[in-house]
Amino acid sequence: MTIEVRVPTLGESVTEATVATWFKQPGDAVAADEMLCELETDKVTVEVPAPAAGKMAEIVAKEGETVGVDALLATISEGEGAGDDDAPKKSSEEKADSGEKNTESGRGSGGSTGGSGGNGGGNVDVMVPTLGESVSEATVSTWFKKVGDSVSQDEMLCELETDKVSVEVPSPAAGTLTEILAEEGETVQANAKLAVLSGSADGTTEPAARPESGSDDMAGSKADANGGQYTAPPAGKDIEDAPSAKKAMAEKGLSSDQVQGSGRDGRVMKEDVAKAGSGGGAKSDSAPEAKAPAQPQRAPVSADDAEREERVKMTRLRQTIAKRLKDSQNTAAMLTTYNEVDMTGVMELRNAYKDEFLKKHGVKLGFMSFFTKACCHALKEVPEVNAEIDGTDIVYKNFVHMGIATGTPTGLVVPVIRDADALSFAEIEKAIAEKGARARDGKLSMAEMQGGTFTISNGGVYGSLMSSPILNPPQSGILGMHKIQERPMVVNGEIVARPMMYLALSYDHRIVDGKGAVTFLVRVKDALEDPRRLLMDL
Incomplete structure (x- = not known):
């Protein structure tokens, strides 16, 4: 049976997008909800998941092509090769993005990172919940609990803030909060890991050691605190910039190493080139040469007045x-x-x-x-x-x-x-x-x-x-x-x-x-x- 992969809803007043990157090629085995490609609109980047498990049959819209809402992107042969033993294993990055975690919809289902599961001693991951259509990231606003606190199931752990709404994150299980991976003020991506719970609720569990690279250090799993940029890609990995970004860089006379990428694995997107062109998105080694954007200058402030000022970062809303x-x-x-x-x-x-x-x-x-x-x-x-x-x-x-x-x-x-x-x-x-x-x-x-x-x-x-x-x-x-x-x-x-x-x-x-x-x-x-x-x- 052939399954069609179509362009999802892109957001209010957005009618078309550019195919930026294909993560799968014809013949590759795919799992349900595994990311197949990335689309780029004027405002946001949209990932397209597989509607069913199977094997990639045909890619209809190539990278760089412009497609409309509900346009046919590719086809999948359902059930073919999805369970083959020789199918390539997913990287830790793909596992995180496709939802292959030890929890189900953010709720502990018995999986753990170092125990036998359940609430009897295993660790349970606290993940970013679904943020809504076309919303791919959020800012950690407030933690209601700290490391070492005992929590009950469904008790509120933290609050996330998106462009328009606030999202409360409940505890997926009863236990002890052993590690907070995303501090207040950090920008996190959809399905990123926020914290780790221990199934033991006696409060004596020591904080779990942070996983080695390949687990928590995966690109796209956790944004850093200096503006939500993705972590750098693994050494030696060839990252393809978005087609529209390449065109924009050529027009502005910039190279990819002069632009700070905000896409998956540090991929340069169209908006990154615009920021770099105005001096706001250039990498640190080229920042001195970039022109600063024209902005009203603050009036001089005396040292006494400066001590009485309070600077607060604007919320995303x-x-x-x-x-x-x-x-x-x-x-x-x-x-x-x-x-x-x-x-x-x-x-x-x-x-x-x-x-x-x-x-x-x-x-x-x-x-x-x-x-x-x-x-x-x-x-x-x-x-x-x-x-x-x-x-x-x-x-x-x-x-x-x-x-x-x-x-x-x-x-x-x-x-x-x-x-x-x-x-x-x-x-x-x-x-x-x-x-x-x-x-x-x-x-x-x-x-x-x-x-x-x-x-x-x-x-x-x-x-x-x-x-x-x-x-x-x-x-x-x-x-x-x-x-x-x-x-x-x-x-x-x-x-x-x-x-x-x-x-x-x-x-x-x-x-x-x-x-x-x-x-x-x-x-x-x-x-x-x-x-x-x-x-x-x-």
Whole structure:
């Protein structure tokens, strides 16, 4: 039986990749989940595992070729040669990458590095858990336990931080923490070893000796602490740089020994060449010749002031937020239009039914469901605000996946409520409450923060009176809500106090004209000032 190997999902808005390296050739035996090749996109490097055990039959996409999502990469003859005695043994690196460890999904299954297994005296490896689609590395944020501490099964050992979410690592078994291999602040790859547990929980076990080379010193198993670079490849091993990196080095007049590689085994990737070209990724022996990137210089600081300063490394989440917001400003022709809305109608309706709503649906009736409904209503009339640019095409979305910007202790995240246009008020309120709680606890998955078509940001909960929100790419619109404040307004010729809110719509002027943006905001205003319009679809 022939099994097809296809290009996996590459991430939001990424539609193609370059085949960087094939680790297997036709005729080679492969195990299920063993890495077959590495793909390179504009942003990340993606490894493609074998979908089944067998023998490599044909490689369809050669190294250097550009392939689209779900394109055919290769074929495998299932079951052929997978269990042959003469099949080449895997190196320790391949064993680590393909999951041939003495644990199962990070939980001890009786395997050990120096004992008979189980919890009676064998060692159990603590591995990096699955981090999510297209996420290949994380930073060790906090260790809750130290060497020598006794731990129970499923007790939290440490916390990892990725670009968007925090991941807690539970203990795979009861025992004693005998060795920590990745200290706080280190960058680790997916499936890397974090620590070692002893099955004896009496706390008397001595820390296990670090394995010899070929076990823990494998390339890609553990990133070093100076920026997450992979360890150097074994002596004498010929490392092939990514095809796109070779082309970039040729254009910049650089050689591979002048660039610090961040790929597997130190392989030079495209982004490494870009860093080296700007002076940020050149190896130490050529660093003096590289030009430093233009950055604002810090003002001189006196010795007394320096002692009172505190320097803290930006979290990965904060770095990602900074990069995405700046990229949004650099890419989109962003413009903001404003209006104001009288919240009297919404507040009266909410006050009239909030107790009955809570009793029936088990969730409070807030303002966000009204705004979500109003935006869904307006997006149907002005579909370009719910669209995105893909190259020279405009992609119109005939659905609304509403992003709700949420502040958390570690930074801003945007969980997505899918098909919000088809949900009731109660369903929207429940989804917002559930995702908001998960966001604050750092429990959101990557999938829950991808695919949004429009975003609502409520700065009013912090007291903001007016702001210009920044687009969440590749979306073309974001609505900013603000503080409700009583202001004197002229109603029917009389000056009365009204609960007013400023609304701000930031939009991508490349596909949304001023007329469309203003029309959208007016439709939102009309729906909120007379909520009955939502029921009548007016």
